[in-house]
Amino acid sequence: MLKPNLAVDIGGIVMQNPVTTASGTFGFGREYSEYVSINELGALVVKGTTLYPRQGNAVPRIAETPAGVLNSIGLQNPGVDYLIEHYVPFFKSLQVPVIVNISGETVEEYAAVAEKLDKAGGVAGIEVNISCPNVKKGGMAFGSDPAMAAEVTKAVKSSTTIPVIIKLSPNVTDITKVAEAVAAAGADALSLINTLLGMAIDITTRRPVLGNVMGGLSGPAVKPVALRAVWQVYKAVELPIIGMGGISTAEDALEFILAGAAAVAVGTANFVNPRATIEVKQGIERYLIENGIKNINDLIGAAHGN
Amino acid sequence: MLLNGKLITHKNIAGDYYLMEFKSHELAEAAGPGQFVHVKCGSTNDPLLRRPISIHKADKDKGIIALLYRVAGKGTRLLSLMEPGDLLDVMGPLGNGFQLPKPSEKVAVVAGGIGVAPLFFLVQLLVNAGNDVQMYIGARTSQDLLAVKDIKKLGVDVKLATDDGSAGYHGLVTDLLPEKLQKVDRIYTCGPFPMMKSVAYLANKYNVPAQVSLEEKMGCGVGACLACSCKIKINGESVYKRVCTEGPVFNAGEVDWEC
Ligand SMILES: Cc1cc2nc3c(=O)[nH]c(=O)nc-3n(C[C@H](O)[C@H](O)[C@H](O)COP(=O)(O)OP(=O)(O)OC[C@H]3O[C@@H](n4cnc5c(N)ncnc54)[C@H](O)[C@@H]3O)c2cc1C
Ligand SMILES: Cc1cc2nc3c(=O)[nH]c(=O)nc-3n(C[C@H](O)[C@H](O)[C@H](O)COP(=O)(O)O)c2cc1C
Ligand code: FES
Numbered sequence: 001m002l003k004p005n006l007a008v009d010i011g012g013i014v015m016q017n018p019v020t021t022a023s024g025t026f027g028f029g030r031e032y033s034e035y036v037s038i039n040e041l042g043a044l045v046v047k048g049t050t051l052y053p054r055q056g057n058a059v060p061r062i063a064e065t066p067a068g069v070l071n072s073i074g075l076q077n078p079g080v081d082y083l084i085e086h087y088v089p090f091f092k093s094l095q096v097p098v099i100v101n102i103s104g105e106t107v108e109e110y111a112a113v114a115e116k117l118d119k120a121g122g123v124a125g126i127e128v129n130i131s132c133p134n135v136k137k138g139g140m141a142f143g144s145d146p147a148m149a150a151e152v153t154k155a156v157k158s159s160t161t162i163p164v165i166i167k168l169s170p171n172v173t174d175i176t177k178v179a180e181a182v183a184a185a186g187a188d189a190l191s192l193i194n195t196l197l198g199m200a201i202d203i204t205t206r207r208p209v210l211g212n213v214m215g216g217l218s219g220p221a222v223k224p225v226a227l228r229a230v231w232q233v234y235k236a237v238e239l240p241i242i243g244m245g246g247i248s249t250a251e252d253a254l255e256f257i258l259a260g261a262a263a264v265a266v267g268t269a270n271f272v273n274p275r276a277t278i279e280v281k282q283g284i285e286r287y288l289i290e291n292g293i294k295n296i297n298d299l300i301g302a303a304h305g306n
Numbered sequence: 307m308l309l310n311g312k313l314i315t316h317k318n319i320a321g322d323y324y325l326m327e328f329k330s331h332e333l334a335e336a337a338g339p340g341q342f343v344h345v346k347c348g349s350t351n352d353p354l355l356r357r358p359i360s361i362h363k364a365d366k367d368k369g370i371i372a373l374l375y376r377v378a379g380k381g382t383r384l385l386s387l388m389e390p391g392d393l394l395d396v397m398g399p400l401g402n403g404f405q406l407p408k409p410s411e412k413v414a415v416v417a418g419g420i421g422v423a424p425l426f427f428l429v430q431l432l433v434n435a436g437n438d439v440q441m442y443i444g445a446r447t448s449q450d451l452l453a454v455k456d457i458k459k460l461g462v463d464v465k466l467a468t469d470d471g472s473a474g475y476h477g478l479v480t481d482l483l484p485e486k487l488q489k490v491d492r493i494y495t496c497g498p499f500p501m502m503k504s505v506a507y508l509a510n511k512y513n514v515p516a517q518v519s520l521e522e523k524m525g526c527g528v529g530a531c532l533a534c535s536c537k538i539k540i541n542g543e544s545v546y547k548r549v550c551t552e553g554p555v556f557n558a559g560e561v562d563w564e565c
Contacts, residue, residue: 027530031551034528035308035397047532055546060523062533067351069525076532076546220351271355271526272346274308274397 011188015042022267023101058211068221097124131169131194146181234260250283331369340403418497444479537562
């Protein structure tokens with residue numbers, strides 16, 4: 001059989017295959033270059049970037065839970081100007097689209113970062129993190145209120161012509177309300193889910209494990225929640241979805257695609273298996289061949305029936 | 307690199323301590339002292355993350371890597387159940403290891419407990435390079451003094467200290483340092499944070515450059531997740547550096563010991 005078509009379109013970002021990296025788990029790409037050839041991915045999504053450099057939270061910043069990871073990195077990053085100077089030249093050298101994840105404490109900050117990235121070039125997409133549970137200001141506050149989420153979306157959209165992906169939080173009562181609001185505000189695509197707010201306590205010290213007390217849960221443990229969110233949002237809005245949350249294998253990724261994700265991101269699994277992205281891609285291709293499916297797009301949302 | 311190394315030997319050497327040897331020519335060839343490997347303990351999702359373990363020995367000729375570790379929890383307990391013939395899933399060599407001194411330099415190496423693990427590899431190279439090495443090992447009890455015989459076999463003088471007085475000096479290993487520090491050109495240390503902090507203090511007092519190997523909880527091990535940050539002072543300002551990439555070895559004078 002001929003090679004199946006793996007290419008997908010995420011709000012104008014053309015990906016040669018549906019597999020990308022989850023922001024914050026793959027650095028700026030080069031960190032994994034010994035293990036993964038980035039040009040084999042569908043896209044590269046890099047660490048959350050803010051207008052000004054951020055130091056991040058106190059350590060420990062990571063703790064394990066059964067089949068999951070709690071992190072409280074706190075958006076440590078060198079700031080958008082540094083990113084443009086030091087990483088954008090590398091992004092430009094890649095053959096795959098690079099999506100920069102952005103964050104802010106105010107609506108204006110989000111807009112300012114987007115504007116700078118727009119001018120810099122070399123960035124194929126902007127993923128707007130309105131769902132970080134690890135920062136005191138901004139972050140999740142924007143993502144849990146549909147009106148605020150829409151406001152951020154509008155501000156970013158009006159600052160750039162680059163496709164804008166809004167990254168949603170699962171820490172809400174009804175994720176479809178936020179999805180509908182940002183869709184109406186002009187988002188080009190959606191990413192979901194960010195981490196679930198959680199915590200762990202050390203019974204020896206009788207104190208919270210994480211330096212920041214609470215953190216975001218990710219990894220296999222969150223997969224059913226993430227899959228449910230993708231399922232609901234696919235039904236609620238027309239926008240292409242990048243699905244993520246606990247994807248470690250091609251089988252996991254296929255579940256997300258069947259639930260409605262047009263692309264998938266591999267996050268925590270990279271820490272366990274640095275080749276996870278590539279193995280997920282190869283497994284999806286194998287599944288298509290074995291099942292005689294010519295085009296990945298025929299599979300998106302197929303679990304919903306007709 | 308990412309590889310499966312076949313276990314050759316695996317022994318419970320004392321209490322909760324294990325010594326494991328596995329085969330990998332590439333890893334043994336590439337490894338430097340102070341570097342570590344990121345090990346998958348068990349094949350299920352619990353524990354999920356890899357565990358950082360220092361390279362204890364690297365035999366380039368035979369293509370063998372040795373790890374010396376303490377069972378500290380779930381991951382290392384699973385690791386301790388592996389048997390010769392089993393395949394160990396490792397990433398490495400990772401991190402920025404010890405910088406070797408000039409062969410003419412006199413060196414003091416200070417280990418605390420399991421901190422001796424990466425220092426054996428270093429001491430071996432120092433001896434081969436012709437450095438004059440004085441080794442200090444401190445631990446809670448005589449049972450927790452590890453690799454002493456191996457280090458003595460290299461012809462290195464080893465001074466011991468235990469918290470309970472069951473072997474060597476009764477007290478902190480750092481108590482033994484001051485008389486020697488005036489006479490050495492460089493110090494290397496790995497062990498509990500408070501021990502390294504006092505080594506750093508003494509090194510500063512006697513104006514001897516020191517390298518310390520720090521520990522932090524890790525995610526990726528390759529610099530991508532920023533979980534393993536530690537505070538390093540650059541021009542008086544404290545900034546976060548990654549233990550897995552810029553470290554685990556840092557200059558003692560640059561570490562923010564108050565964090
Ligand atoms: C660069 C580096 C090199 C290391 N080299 C060695 C070595 O050669 N031999 C050895 O025995 N140990 C070494 N360690 C420590 C080892 O990684 C931890 O003991 C191990 O991860 C514990 O895993 P666990 O699942 O058994 O315990 P867990 O159940 O995860 O934890 C048990 C206890 O160990 C502590 N712990 C967990 N992870 C770490 C960590 N990364 N660093 C320090 N403490 C931790 C926890 O806080 C807890 O108190 C090294 C750590 C680092 C960062
Ligand atoms: C260590 C770590 C850092 C993260 N940093 C970011 C970030 O900067 N911006 C963001 O939008 N999401 C961030 N995330 C969330 C991931 O991108 C992803 O949404 C989440 O982890 C779920 O996917 P997973 O289960 O595959 O990891 C981070 C996650 C982890 C584990
Ligand atoms: S462990 Fe991920 S950056 Fe160090």
